Amino acid sequence: MKIPSRSHVHMLSYLVVLLLLPLLASSADPDPLQDFCVADKSANSISVNGFPCKPASNVTSDDFFFDGLTKVGNTSNIFGSTVTGGNVDNFPALNTLGISMNRVDFAPGGLNPPHSHPRATESGVVIDGQVLVGFVTTGNVYHSKVLNAGQMFVIPRGLVHFQKNVGVGKAFIITAFNSQLPGAVVLPFTLFASTPSIPDDVLTRAFQVEEKVVESIKSKFSS
Ligand SMILES: *[C@@H]1O[C@H](CO)[C@@H](O)[C@H](O)[C@H]1NC(C)=O
Ligand SMILES: *[C@@H]1O[C@H](CO)[C@@H](O)[C@H](O)[C@H]1NC(C)=O
8 A cells, every 4th residue: 555645644634624614714603512511600710712511410401491582671771772682691501502692672763773793693583563674795885674573684794784663663673693692893882982982083083073073972972
């Protein structure tokens, strides 16, 4: 039998890596290595990518069910909308499973302001009411549609999007993510309410406005 030369082996491993690259690049959260890994939120001395698992002997049926999305969110705030999370932070069984959901409630006219999710694509369905859903591509093309109950949408990973109640009464939607913790970059807060603040001269230059405009916007979000 001919023994492959070292350079052949080298080329082969190179090829394998090249073939696997598209697979690695297309995955969202990493795949689990066991049936489940119910997060042990008390083990806060250990820091890993995700959370350590509760001992399997401590896991009960209750761990796999979550009532958090049954409650109507309180929409008495400046945007007239509220997001209730069903992610690993409040539903620890999602740890390592790569998925999560939110409930978003809207007062009449309420807005879930422009934001993006750095770690997930979002799909959603209108449960009640009439909602304008819009997102902008990296090429600055705006896509939008007014949806009624039962209609669905998708927001590709990382793109800036919003939902606005354009119906007569209240509205609510359920969204789903391919991440246990999609994260949210909420532009009004990110740009105008960070701690410490982004310097005014950065924002005046970026938005081509006077400092008083930036100060005025910042004042709306200071608590
Ligand atoms: C597992 O259960 C035991 C007995 O209820 C408890 O003492 C222990 O703190 C639990 N451990 C974890 C990591 O939840
Ligand atoms: C809703 O939130 C507002 C503002 O924080 C608060 O004043 C009000 O009591 C809340 N309403 C309910 C029903 O919890």
